[in-house]
Amino acid sequence: MKRTGDLDRSYLGSRAGVAPSTVEEPTSDIEISIIVILEGNAERAREIYREYAPSLRDLGRGFEFLFMTGPSSADFAAMVESLDARRGSFRVLELGHSLGHADLLKLALEHCRGEIIVTLPASLRVAPDAIPQLVECLDQGSEMAAARRWPRHDGWVNRAQSRFCNRVLNLLTGSDFHDITCRVNAVRRRVLSEIPLYGSYFRFLPIVAERQGFGVREVTVGQHRQYGGARVYSPGVYLGWLIDILGIFFLLRFTYRPLRFFGLVGAAFGAVGGAILTVLLIQRLGGQGIADRPLLLLGVLLVTLGVQSVALGLIGEIVVHFQASRNSTYRLAPTDRSAPSPGS
Amino acid sequence: MDARKVSVVVPLFNEEQSVRPLVEGIRRALDRESWEILLVDDGSTDGTVAAAEQLSRSDDRIRVLRLARNYGQTAAMKAGFDHARGSIVVSMDGDLQNDPRDIPLLIEKLGEGFDLVAGYRENRQDKTVTRKVPSWIANALIRWISGVNIRDTGCSLKAYRAPILRRMVLYSDMHRFIPAMAAATGGARIAEIRVRHHPRRHGSSKYGLSRTWRVLLDLITLAMIRSFRDRPLRMFGLAAVMVMEVCLAFTLATVVSVSTFQAPKLVFPASAIVMFGLSTYLLMLGLVGEVLVRQYQSPGVRPTHIAREIVG
Numbered sequence A: 001m002k003r004t005g006d007l008d009r010s011y012l013g014s015r016a017g018v019a020p021s022t023v024e025e026p027t028s029d030i031e032i033s034i035i036v037i038l039e040g041n042a043e044r045a046r047e048i049y050r051e052y053a054p055s056l057r058d059l060g061r062g063f064e065f066l067f068m069t070g071p072s073s074a075d076f077a078a079m080v081e082s083l084d085a086r087r088g089s090f091r092v093l094e095l096g097h098s099l100g101h102a103d104l105l106k107l108a109l110e111h112c113r114g115e116i117i118v119t120l121p122a123s124l125r126v127a128p129d130a131i132p133q134l135v136e137c138l139d140q141g142s143e144m145a146a147a148r149r150w151p152r153h154d155g156w157v158n159r160a161q162s163r164f165c166n167r168v169l170n171l172l173t174g175s176d177f178h179d180i181t182c183r184v185n186a187v188r189r190r191v192l193s194e195i196p197l198y199g200s201y202f203r204f205l206p207i208v209a210e211r212q213g214f215g216v217r218e219v220t221v222g223q224h225r226q227y228g229g230a231r232v233y234s235p236g237v238y239l240g241w242l243i244d245i246l247g248i249f250f251l252l253r254f255t256y257r258p259l260r261f262f263g264l265v266g267a268a269f270g271a272v273g274g275a276i277l278t279v280l281l282i283q284r285l286g287g288q289g290i291a292d293r294p295l296l297l298l299g300v301l302l303v304t305l306g307v308q309s310v311a312l313g314l315i316g317e318i319v320v321h322f323q324a325s326r327n328s329t330y331r332l333a334p335t336d337r338s339a340p341s342p343g344s
Numbered sequence B: 001m002d003a004r005k006v007s008v009v010v011p012l013f014n015e016e017q018s019v020r021p022l023v024e025g026i027r028r029a030l031d032r033e034s035w036e037i038l039l040v041d042d043g044s045t046d047g048t049v050a051a052a053e054q055l056s057r058s059d060d061r062i063r064v065l066r067l068a069r070n071y072g073q074t075a076a077m078k079a080g081f082d083h084a085r086g087s088i089v090v091s092m093d094g095d096l097q098n099d100p101r102d103i104p105l106l107i108e109k110l111g112e113g114f115d116l117v118a119g120y121r122e123n124r125q126d127k128t129v130t131r132k133v134p135s136w137i138a139n140a141l142i143r144w145i146s147g148v149n150i151r152d153t154g155c156s157l158k159a160y161r162a163p164i165l166r167r168m169v170l171y172s173d174m175h176r177f178i179p180a181m182a183a184a185t186g187g188a189r190i191a192e193i194r195v196r197h198h199p200r201r202h203g204s205s206k207y208g209l210s211r212t213w214r215v216l217l218d219l220i221t222l223a224m225i226r227s228f229r230d231r232p233l234r235m236f237g238l239a240a241v242m243v244m245e246v247c248l249a250f251t252l253a254t255v256v257s258v259s260t261f262q263a264p265k266l267v268f269p270a271s272a273i274v275m276f277g278l279s280t281y282l283l284m285l286g287l288v289g290e291v292l293v294r295q296y297q298s299p300g301v302r303p304t305h306i307a308r309e310i311v312g
Helices: A009-015 A044-059 A076-083 A101-111 A130-139 A156-173 A189-194 A201-211 A235-254 A258-285 A294-324 B019-029 B048-058 B073-083 B100-110 B128-146 B162-167 B174-186 B209-228 B232-260 B267-296
Strands: A030-037 A062-069 A090-094 A116-121 A144-149 A185-188 A216-221 B002-012 B034-041 B062-066 B086-091 B116-121 B158-161 B190-195
Touching: A030 A044, A030 A101, A030 A130, A044 A062, A044 A076, A044 A090, A044 A130, A062 A101, A076 A090, A090 A101, A101 A189, A101 A201, A116 A130, A116 A189, A130 A144, A130 A185, A130 A216, A144 A201, A156 A201, A156 A235, A185 A189, A185 A201, A201 A216, A201 A235, A235 A258, A258 A294, A258 B209, A294 B209, A294 B232, A294 B267, B002 B019, B002 B073, B002 B100, B019 B034, B019 B048, B019 B100, B034 B048, B034 B073, B034 B086, B048 B062, B062 B073, B073 B086, B073 B174, B086 B100, B086 B162, B100 B116, B100 B158, B100 B190, B116 B174, B128 B174, B128 B209, B158 B162, B158 B174, B162 B174, B174 B190, B174 B209, B209 B232, B232 B267
Parallel strands: A030 A062, A030 A116, A062 A090, A144 A216, B002 B034, B002 B086, B034 B062, B116 B190
Antiparallel strands: A116 A185, A144 A185, B086 B158, B116 B158
16 A cells, blocks of 8 residues: 555654754755665664764755655654754655555655755665765766775675676676665766666666766765674575666667567577587488487477567567657757757 | 758767868858758767867857767767758768768759668778678668668768658667668658768777677568568568468377377477467467557557658
8 A cells, every 4th residue: 555645754853842953944955865765674764864964964955864664663753852853854754555666766756855865775884974975976067976885894795795796787787886786876866857767777876877878976985884794695685686687787788679689599599409400400311310309309499499589579679669769769968058959 | 940951960979080171071062051060979088079069169050969978870860860950951970981072962862852862882992801891791681671772871971851850760770771761661762872982081980890790680670670560460470370380290290100100209299389389479479569569559640651742
């Protein structure tokens, strides 16, 4: 169930008896919105706010934390009180039913007010002063800043799997980021409104944004001192990663040319199958019986797979063909002057 | 849209040194016409944009379009076409290998009642083996598959009537097949004339041999688009029937093998079953295709083909 209007508990900030002296800025001054999607332990919200809010206060710009959570029994009111949070800077959006990550992100975008959006996973990954560093990078003209934790002081298990993951990603997508798995990014709102946000895209925001032609910079930030210990996940998690990487690889490379992918795969299967069948045919002509050879079945199956693959690619091409006749397949760079309007 | 304006679309990728002589050449060639030049920067990393914008500041008939990143030549040309204001659009390479003096000839030919006039290069000034031979094979294949009799589809120097550009679908790397696409999706009347071709003076070529397999796969797409794009079930149905025939052959082999040998051979019925599965799969996929086409061909969508009234 999705309660629209999603019980916005940010009013708690004012109702919970926050002293008037701490109410310094009206909400319209919010410049930076930090979106945190809480998974599981809602108490994390307290920890995250306590760690990251001070450096943002020092920045002197209006900010808000927007925590997205599913049904939760956590006492956010008490949290706000204990944190002495400024009015409106600690907001919680509670949904009656948990949604996918991408949906939550989109929902959060509708509700947050800042022009700069910071995505922050619900764990302490980067040093407390990382967010101002990312924001500064945006101030210098980038449209997105992706955090890279360096130097890292956590265990070799974490580093090895992180490095492996990023290597594979860079290899497949042709991008050049060192720490996509960090997922701490600062980004201008209009960028997020122009890139597709669904499924697992949120994991690869910098790569996707770069492919849409936005200026993305990697910013080296410190790793959080508490982020340590070997993080070994269940096999299902790793499998999920692999599938997501395959997905992003396919979408970035072949969205407008599915037959290049399916055709190549199909040609490979078909070629092996065809070779097998040719060999068998030659043997048959040479007088050998082939009816009891399992190899014949393998050859037939491979050719079948090849045909199926190419056929799927052709269906994809039909979709792309009609899609391309209505949608633009390119994006113009933002022009400061003499921006010509289309079709005038 | 200006009734007599000529828009020259030039995709640029790292052509810093070529921009100025190119624009000068076009300016001289189109002296007597009303014209505009669209310089489309395809994510150049050198001073191309600066050079182009400088030219644009000195003459407002020169317009600069910047793509957000390097999208490739097709997208760059498409962007130029989308933003062109003239009733006649000319496309050409930004590397000075095309000669702007040919533009008036193309336009003149267009005036004879064609929708698209393509240039073809005689005496190509390229390295023989790596450029000419693949191009020669590709052109023969494209001629055969597209049914459009064009000698040199790789030559970018072409002139179009604006309406054909709006009706032509252009995406992926389809710029190589513009005449074929224009014919297949727009019903264009196409002519070609001989144009000059100069050796490359600045920069380096952006092509290599590695694109061969891509071109081959794109050709399959082109063949499919040309014949079956609005009736995929025909294509998949035909394939399904062909596979079904193989299935029948295996079934026959099964019957023969069962009646001839004491121990029946399992491979034949198994293959027959696989082929039956494939045939069914293709048929189903064809139905999915029909549904997809139906989605895009709802009433109210304007026809993509262009037609001229010749009597009346």
